[in-house]
Amino acid sequence: MTQPQPQPGILDIQLYVGGKSSVQGVRDILKLSSNENPNGPPASAQQALAEAASTLHRYPSSDHSGLRAALAELHGLEAQRIICGCGSDELISFLCQAYAGPEVEVIHTEHGFLMYRLYAMAAGARLVCVPEAERHVDVEAILSAITPRTGMIFIANPGNPTGTKISDEDLAELIAKTPKTVVIVLDGAYADYVEGWDGGARFVEAHDNVVMLRTLSKMYGLGGLRVGWGYGPQHIIDVLNRVRGPFNISAPALAAGEAAVRDHDFVIQHRAQNNAARAYLAEELAALGVASDPSDANFLLARFASQEQAEACDDHLQSLGILVRRVGSYGLPECLRITVPDMAGCARVLQAVRSFLEKTP
């Protein structure tokens, strides 16, 4: 060998490709490719960010106590069992680093979020892909994939890119029938869009092997700042804190994140706006013959007749400056994932899809 070699598994990782943000020659872009908040970041967070500018010479808090206190207060959780990460992505990586590894099987679902696979591979673990039932997580299929080597199970609920949610009854069954040595990760990146739901926190309270992940990247409009958080049993949080760097979140991100979490009106308004626009977009797309599953998130998974039709529609949308997400890498080549925009954006998307279908019925 003539050069250093990475650990086994690393070179099998396919680079993650984020949502498109520009099209050459098109000015008026409507970016619906990364499930971002169409209203932008809360004004409260922008102000906190500006105020943080004068203390940039200081290292950030290493225990994130202000942000954890705000999250604990809002969600009725124990602050010492919250961990914050540079996006929830970082927490997925900590979990894999700590609980996966060579010979450990990590279960993810057919259309599950890609980062579970990437970080499990980076840890050298074995991936076990479980089929979904028509784009819904299938608890029975997960249970039948568990072996003595299973170390972790990742479920996004609601799922990305499906938008579908499984019930608390299904989660309760999964948790009850899974060996207590397996870490079950309930990824609630989109849980904020489900009014009155705790994202699975009740299961964390009741079990020693369940972790909930959340993010400020979606509902809270702070994807660019990279703030996520997790809630788990104390013994798991203590482990994750050992692999976490002391300054993994910058001071401006902590300040803006805490301000956003305390901005309850922002969330209430945006949730109502998203859920109304989502219902409208789904209904009008269906009227055009483009079906989608009921979504509990801030996006719809639009299903076309074929991969060719989905890609042709995407090309047409791009030519009009509307950027959505192809999801072939999630095993859904005949679908396009569309972030829910505001009502004016919905009208623009619908007009574009209508003109595409008229052109190529």
Ligand SMILES: Cc1ncc(COP(=O)(O)O)c(C=O)c1O
């Ligand atoms: C299901 C799911 N989990 C986690 C994440 C990661 O979010 P972030 O790292 O921005 O917190 C995303 C982002 O798209 C997601 O869709």
